[in-house]
Amino acid sequence: MSVLGVDLRASRKKPSAVAILDSHSHLSELRSFYEDSELTELVDNIRPGLIAIGAPLNLPSGFCCLDQSCDCRFSVPDRKGRLLELELAKMGISCFYTNKGSIIRELIYRGIRLSRDLRDAGHEVIEVYPHATKMLLFGDKVPPKNSAISVSYIIDHLTPLVSGMEKHADDLDRNTCDAIINAYTGQLHAQSNTDVLGDPDEGILVLPKMPN
């Protein structure tokens, strides 16, 4: 089945990247969108079997929002974030904790809204984390996302896994690469080659199957 990967940006003023992989992990399309409605229209047209979004798609248990002035709080005492984030940290994979001090609050709100809209429309949506996928597939020598060699490193490592990258060479930047990574994680999930972290109440993260 085809999988649509999304590298979601917090701001609608910046393009969010979309990568579509067919059932043979061939990159069939790279797209971008600004407004959420552009993505829902694209999804309605393409009808992928799975949508993999690289952003938090749920709040921690006990939270109704991330507003400091609201009384909602972690239902488990002494928590810093969602269970999946604590589990990532134990694996040595850094991430942003979803809590009221989050610096990616707008991205979290957008991810929650967008995934809810897509699920309401009958689409299957999973949460993925490109940094975790890269660490598990490529090892812990992955250069930081903002470094100059990051994009070429990721392209070199993705090319054996995803065919058709050459055709899009001019459009490959760190955001489109993350969209491809997210779609590829979704493709692994469709093939039952993934593990999951977390608690269904506050979000499940899909990762490439961990070596035993």
Ligand SMILES: [Zn+2]
């Ligand atoms: Zn609240």
